[in-house]
Amino acid sequence: MEIIRIIISxxxxxxxxxxxVGLGLQFWVNLLLTILGYFPGLVHVIWLLARKR
Incomplete structure (x- = not known):
């Protein structure tokens, strides 16, 4: 499942x-960053996937 999540991300x-993270704050931040530019959204989602929770 992790490989599929990385490809989709x-x-x-x-x-x-x-x-x-679901429909939490981080989702909306990522959506805004992606609207402003693909690369900031990509960096943010990579950060989300890399951090341990």
Whole structure:
């Protein structure tokens, strides 16, 4: 499941954020960053996937 989440996160960062944290604050931050530019959203979702919770 983790490999699929990583692939989806690279293609569409907000969906990857949703799969990791649901409809929380981090999802909305990622959606805003992705609207402002693909790269900031991608960096944010990689950070979300890399951090341990």
């Amino acid at each position: 690279i293609l569409v960062p907000p969906i990857g954020a949703f799969l990791k």
